[in-house]
Amino acid sequence: MxxxxxxxxxxxxxxxxxxxxxxxxxxxxxxxxxxxxxxxxxxxxxxxxxxxxxxxxxxxxxxxxxxxxxxxxxxxxxxxVSDLDELARRVRALIDLKGSGGVGGLLSNLPKLRDAVxxxxxxxxxxxxxxxxxxxxxxxxxxxxxxxxxxxxxxxxxxxxxxxxxxxxxxxxxxxxxxxxxxxxxxxxxxxxxxxxxxxxxxxxxxxxxxxxxxxxxxxxxxxxxxxxxxxxxxxxxxxxxxxxxxxxxxxxxxxxxxxxxxxxxxxxxxxxxxxxxxxxxxxxxxxxxxxxxxxxxxxxxxxxxxxxxxxxxxxxxxTIVGRPPMEDAYLIEASERLFLPAAQLVLPEITDYHLPPVGVAHNLVVVSIKKSFPGHAYKVANGLFGLGQMMFAKVIVVIDDDLAVTDMAAVWRRVAELARPGRDTLISRGPMDVLDHSSRAWSFGGKLIIDATRKRPEELGSALSSREAQVESGVGESAFTPHAESELPTFEGVKAQVQTPEGYWFVALNKTWPHQAQALAEQFTAHPAAAGVRHLLIADDRTDVHNSDDVWWTILNNTDPERDVKVLGKVLVWDGTPKLPGEGFVRPWPPKIEMSADVVSRVEALWHVYPLPQRWRT
Structure with missing residues (x-):
């Protein structure tokens, strides 16, 4: 219409x-x-x-x-369109022009070429x-x-x-x-x-x-x-x-x-x-x-x-307004994601789907599923994506097998914990960054991270293991991690809240007041018995809600340069998502998170029934 x-x-x-x-x-x-x-x-x-x-x-x-x-x-x-996936279907039909089959093959293109007019x-x-x-x-x-x-x-x-x-x-x-x-x-x-x-x-x-x-x-x-x-x-x-x-x-x-x-x-x-x-x-x-x-x-x-x-x-x-996700721009990003999927598949046909989740604010996180055919396939696809147009700004690319929906972020992070061994299945590189990325090592230039969360081939494990052994070594079939209660977790100066998840993630909110404080915390926490079975330690600022995984990942992805801030300690991948201080060699000012003024919040709260707007959309 x-x-x-x-x-x-x-x-x-x-x-x-x-x-x-x-x-x-x-x-x-x-x-x-x-x-x-x-x-x-x-x-x-x-x-x-x-x-x-x-x-x-x-x-x-x-x-x-x-x-x-x-x-x-x-x-x-x-x-x-009836749904955003229809955008991909329409573009795929347009670019799938037939160049063979004689006159009949050429004539079959005419309806598509009329669209192009x-x-x-x-x-x-x-x-x-x-x-x-x-x-x-x-x-x-x-x-x-x-x-x-x-x-x-x-x-x-x-x-x-x-x-x-x-x-x-x-x-x-x-x-x-x-x-x-x-x-x-x-x-x-x-x-x-x-x-x-x-x-x-x-x-x-x-x-x-x-x-x-x-x-x-x-x-x-x-x-x-x-x-x-x-x-x-x-x-x-x-x-x-x-x-x-x-x-x-x-x-x-x-x-x-x-x-x-x-x-x-x-x-x-x-x-x-x-x-x-x-x-x-x-x-x-x-x-x-x-x-x-x-x-x-x-x-x-x-x-x-x-x-x-x-x-x-x-x-x-x-x-429109922009700010903490999700916002209206998340749906515009999803439309582009659907619209350009066929073009990405022309270059990288092994891609079955990809997703830019709202917590990644377009350029900080890409989840891509592939039909894996050979060792190293995940890295081939991730590096290929880094070379496609504005995908060059991507900070973290997670590659999964095509049996998992790229939009199910709970399942994606669970698969990452199961199949991506820190160090072995993570790769740091660097490249151009969005100029709005405040955490990068230099303006518009910084580190990138590839996480291979696909099922591993024997060659990727460093030895000729059987298929079943490879699955066990990759983490498939391992017993679920049992998180500790917060009262059982170690304490450290500045820690305001912390929680462990059944998937093997440890979220920490830290009030950082001195240089390298997050690094010292990470060394203490990863050496503690409570870290047994943990795959990822995420250290965020003290305004982060550790009980809200989206809030944690949004903070972490914004506040990390993977080359500087993502490290392997033992068997744990540590993400330092705290603000960086001048004493740590970071010379640019660190921006604050967006928050509305308390008086405006109170005024809107008091006038909601006067506007009037339905109560179900009040919060």
Missing amino acids: AFPDLHSFMALLEARGELLRVSTPVSSDLEITEIADRLVKAGGPAVLFENVRLMDGSQSAFPVVIGLMGTRERTALALG HLLPRRVRTGAVQEVIWRGDEVDLTRLPVLKCWPLDGGPFVTLPLVITKDPETGERNMGMYRMQIMGKTVTGMHWQRHKTGTRHLEKARQLGQRLEVAVALGGDPALIYAATAPLPPIPGLDEFALAGYLRGQRYPVIKGVTVDLDVPANAEIVLEGYVDPQEDWAVEGPFGDHTGFYTLPELYPRFHVTAVTMRREAVYPA
Whole structure:
């Protein structure tokens, strides 16, 4: 199903009970975030806030819609599929073109090639997004209900922007989703990270002595909003408009900007037009409560100067929030995961499935299942994945056999404990990291970890054992580990809580106050009789709930550089997920976890029945 614009999608959601209207005055300063965070974590509906107070206390002329793709089902609906797995089936059908069989074989491709025709966008002369135009002194971004999402944020941030640029030399078009901090009436930051296409376009403009024209669309068909987040491979002619067109089965309507030579979505709600000057000094941007669940600290980024704002009459401002998982972006990540599975299987056909669980915030953890055929097969696949596009940012890759569902994380971690012997079946390497990774040894460069949790062949065990002996040596069939009660576990300075799990994991929350404190704890704990049978010791900060495995893994994966922080002590793999101190050679500031202000939490709690919103989504 194609949606002419965001309003038609919202109307469908409202008819299905998946969008609620809130007419009670609500502030764009933190309050909307607190409400939206509760709803997405409870699987609640999208919300249209009809009466939004701006940062200065005045009322906005624009309503705010948030959480449009805040569940798996709404994301599938937005993309026109019955379920997200259908994305993989459609792409597999498209790329499975037959090149043999004579004329009959070629003719069998025609229906698929007709689908490919829809990849090209369609230029139109008029569009709703240019019904209202602000120019010159009319341009004032502070009139938009841009959210301040988290207490330590450097200001309000546009969180759902579709940022459009083109290569100054080739005309190659790109659309990406890069957060934008409001820095004035006509200026924002432009968070183009070093690996992003926008950065490459800006560098070319600098070399040519030109400004780089930029357009930022807000809203449009939800398929296009998704497409801006998708890690598209570098295929000529394939861009985000093309992906949205393919998903919709029709060419996407675009219109020329009024002050920039760029195509913009004709059915968007709002478009910001302007430029980035590569000769201009960069501005301090941030902090920002990011999708990692931690703040990214202030850094220098380019400035975007707005020359015009166009919009439809009765425009709605669309937004999202990111933070501690699960958030709305988890479902967009899952959509990309499904969409690009067939492409990964073209390169690595032994892959049966893969998953980027929410605790890994997209790049920290990949679970991949394979049809194993030979010794070392798991490492072949993992290293291959590290070389595929944005998979280069993966920090930890866990490889399992294809008899286990990659989405069953409890079963995956149980299989890791059973079949992955620390040291023998773990491999440390290094490579590029996401620039938002605060724990890496250097900015955007750090360690990686491969865990081979497949059943081992005799050659992988170092001796020619029988198949049954190999299974026993690998851990299959061993008696379950019996965890100790917390009162039976050793004590150590700074330990606030600890628990052992039946799978052989030991979770510890440590209030770290001196360098190498976690290392000293690990040496003491792994030498203690309570460590017998333990396979993994995970040491997290003291704000981690050791009784919540997702909270533990989220903290550990964010706070570790595997080369520095993951070590084998005896038979135990130790993960040091504590903040690193200057005395340990870590010179960058360590960011805090995102938490909402207590007064905002209390205010939303008190007003929940006034908004009004159903009680079942209150917590």
